[in-house]
Structures are given as C-alpha cells and as structure tokens.
Amino acid sequence: MARTWSKQEGDLKMLEALYRHKFLRGKVLTKISGYEERKGHDRISALKRQGLIATEPLVRPDRIGKRVVNKKVAAIYYLTLKGVATTKKLIYEEQMNGSERSRKPNDDEKERAYRVSLLMENLIDMYDSFGSPTGFKALQGIPNFIAMDLVYGNNLIFFGKSGPNMKQKITTECHALQERINAINTLILTADERRRTNFVDYSIEHYGQTERILAQDDYMGIRYLLDSNQDFKNLFVNKEIQIEELEKPYDGCYYIIDGELANIYDVVGMPPKILRRVKRTNGKVYLLVSNDKERKTLYKHYPEYQDNENIVVYEVGREILLNPNTFTLIEEPLQGDDQWANALQDFAYQNTRGDDVSL
Incomplete structure (x- = not known):
C-alpha cells in the first residue's frame, strides 16, 4: 500500500x-x-x-x-x-x-463508547440523526456534569450505570431536563434486563415522571421510541380496526375504537407519569409495551390488568415481526363505509346533547 x-x-x-x-x-x-x-x-x-x-x-x-x-x-x-x-x-x-x-479515553469513556457503538451498529440506518451531547449541552446551556450519552432529535439518551445512588442521580437529571426543555423525551438504557427491571421498580416507586427505561439491546423498542414516524395509533389503521379521535373527550375517553369508547396509551419504557394516568382511566384501554418481558413488568406493578377484558396490551416486538410497518402510516387512513360514518355522526349528535350513549 x-x-x-x-x-x-x-x-x-x-x-x-x-x-x-x-x-x-x-x-x-x-x-x-x-x-x-x-x-x-x-x-x-x-x-x-x-x-x-x-x-x-x-x-x-x-x-x-x-x-x-x-x-x-x-x-x-x-x-x-x-x-x-x-x-x-x-x-x-x-x-x-x-x-x-x-x-486517550479513560475507562469510563471506553465503556460509554462501547455502548454507544453497539446502539449505532444495530440502528445504523438512523446513524445520521444521532448527535453529540456536547454540542447539545452548549446550545441549551446545560452544565457538563449532566451525564447524557447521546442525542437523537428531541430524545436525550442516558446509559444506566452501576454505583451508589446512580438511579436517583440519573432520574433526577432526567426530571430537571424535562422541566427545563419543552417537548423533550428522556430515554434510559440499562446494561441488561435485570437492571432494567430494577430501574423501572425504582422509578415507579419514587414517583417518576415521563422517563422511559429499556434494556440497551431492545432495539425494536428503542427504534419505536426514536422514530417519529412510528405511532401507536397507526397500528389500528394498519390492522383495519376502526379508530376515530374525538374532538373533545366523552366520559373520560378520547377515542372510539371498533365501535367502543376507549383510550390508548403508549407505555413503552414504563413511563411512571403515564402509568399513573392509566390507573385513573375507566373503560376500555389499549396499551403498548415493548415486549413480553415488559408486559410481565406491567403486570407485576398492576396485577389487576392481567386477564382484564377491558385492558388490551400490544407488544412492539411481536407486532413488528408480524408486519414491519405496523406503526408506520404507509397509506391514507381508512375512511370506512357509510354505516361507520353515520355511527360517528350519531355519536357526535348524542354527545352534544349530553344524552347517555351506548355503542
């Protein structure tokens, strides 16, 4: 050469x-x-x-x-x-x-570089949108001691670390950033499944906010959270399940799904604030978790959701294996037939009158 x-x-x-x-x-x-x-x-x-x-x-x-x-x-x-x-x-x-x-990188920086590299390797098609936390901190005036590891759009990524009070430190920093920066998402990635479970337990028990916690090798779940083109509502469209978002809530519900009043919640990563909202919700509820392990974590904290006919739980991993485009809107939403359109009109009319409605 x-x-x-x-x-x-x-x-x-x-x-x-x-x-x-x-x-x-x-x-x-x-x-x-x-x-x-x-x-x-x-x-x-x-x-x-x-x-x-x-x-x-x-x-x-x-x-x-x-x-x-x-x-x-x-x-x-x-x-x-x-x-x-x-x-x-x-x-x-x-x-x-x-x-x-x-x-030269020190030992902590080498560990971080390895975890950053693994994430990028498995999401290589998304590489161009991964940004440096150094530049983001400078732009937002964030102190250097805030140990975020990656930036992706409006998502701040933290790697969970071992050590005394590390769970408290990371979640406290996430909460501070959520309050400081509008429309920011915080994602905590743990080294393995056991640490994910422990971190979720801590976050729920200590009144966490909107931080989401996944294992760092849960690439389907991570991709779903980072990709702004993926949305839980698109699952219903692609499965040809009729879904309509109401202009204003009726009886605490924001949707009509398959002819029933309902609510949908994306709880991938177990965000405690959203889980508390689910807990207060009555009626039909559709939930989205990342995989079967996260489903088990959900049932561990909310055993009443298991075998509950009013709680329907979908998994990102399972649905993507069935159809890679499950959460992506690849065509115009289905308009439905005249009968469905008439049903919605009737519902809106009854809702305006304040009459009791049963669909």
Whole structure:
C-alpha cells in the first residue's frame, strides 16, 4: 500500500464520526463508512498508519476457573491531533485555531463508547440523526456534569450505570431536563434486563415522571421510541380496526375504537407519569409495551390488568415481526363505509346533547 494517504469518501465518514462522537469501536466505524467489513478494517488500518487515528483497548475482568484475567472486549478508536486537524480542514473547511485537543479515553469513556457503538451498529440506518451531547449541552446551556450519552432529535439518551445512588442521580437529571426543555423525551438504557427491571421498580416507586427505561439491546423498542414516524395509533389503521379521535373527550375517553369508547396509551419504557394516568382511566384501554418481558413488568406493578377484558396490551416486538410497518402510516387512513360514518355522526349528535350513549 502506498505510503501517502489516498483519501476516500468512506475514510472521511469515519473521521467525521470520531470528530462528532470522540470515541467509537472499529465495527461501527466500518458500518458508518459504507465499506464492506474487510475493506473497512483495511481502511481503519490505513488511517492508523497515517497517524490520523489511534486506539485503546477496552478490557474487562473475566473469571477462568479460580483465576481472574483481563479480557479484551473491543478496540476503541479516537482522533489524534493530526486527525483533528485533517478532519477540520477536509470536512469542515476550517483551520486550526489552537483550541484543538486529542487525548486517550479513560475507562469510563471506553465503556460509554462501547455502548454507544453497539446502539449505532444495530440502528445504523438512523446513524445520521444521532448527535453529540456536547454540542447539545452548549446550545441549551446545560452544565457538563449532566451525564447524557447521546442525542437523537428531541430524545436525550442516558446509559444506566452501576454505583451508589446512580438511579436517583440519573432520574433526577432526567426530571430537571424535562422541566427545563419543552417537548423533550428522556430515554434510559440499562446494561441488561435485570437492571432494567430494577430501574423501572425504582422509578415507579419514587414517583417518576415521563422517563422511559429499556434494556440497551431492545432495539425494536428503542427504534419505536426514536422514530417519529412510528405511532401507536397507526397500528389500528394498519390492522383495519376502526379508530376515530374525538374532538373533545366523552366520559373520560378520547377515542372510539371498533365501535367502543376507549383510550390508548403508549407505555413503552414504563413511563411512571403515564402509568399513573392509566390507573385513573375507566373503560376500555389499549396499551403498548415493548415486549413480553415488559408486559410481565406491567403486570407485576398492576396485577389487576392481567386477564382484564377491558385492558388490551400490544407488544412492539411481536407486532413488528408480524408486519414491519405496523406503526408506520404507509397509506391514507381508512375512511370506512357509510354505516361507520353515520355511527360517528350519531355519536357526535348524542354527545352534544349530553344524552347517555351506548355503542
């Protein structure tokens, strides 16, 4: 291979990714580049030989019999000072101003980079919309000690961490951001299912707000929450279940679904504030959870919902396996036949008069 760097578009994509996110593992860089995996690793090696990027190993203790050894989990890449200068010049058309820095990631940053990388790898088609929390904090005037890990549109993503009072710290920061920034969503991703359950228990028991909590490998649930084109209401349209949103609530209900007064609640991630609202709701209720494990968590906290004919629970994962477009509106909503339209007109007439209505 030539000693001079023959830059390619995929190389620039990898440099830009490291400039934006600071630290990432090699596998996600190859996916971002658009190269096939083998060529991607070859290009990473070329960037490393040119002194544009460097790497640090992420190691974790691993028990082998009675011995505990350090096992390499991933190689975490970052830009060198030369890489920062090259990226600014070639991609952003900026010159060095003396404020540029390059440093090795510490252990916590390597762990974070690994989790960020896994998330992006499994949602690679959504990569372009993942933003740096550093830029978001600067724009919003948020202190650096708020440890958010990623930004996606109006979604702030936090990775759940182990340690004393970490649940309290993260949920408190989520609540503060929810109050400070209008229309912001907070998503907490835990390392595994056990930690998800524990975090949800804590959030519900301590009067949590609208934060949503999922395991970090629940990619269907995460995609559903991040993708603004996906909506629970679209499930009814795509299943050809008649749904009509009322202009004003009637008897506490906001919808007519399949001819019945009803309410629908997206409780993916178990947001405590919405769960409390469900608890106060009478009549037919349709709920959306992420998967069977989350359904079990729901029944653990609200056992009265199980085997209740007025509570219908759908699962994101199950529905997407049946139809990948379940939650996406891919055509105009069904208009229904004249009989359905007449029924709605009659309902509106009765509602205006205040008479008792039974549908």
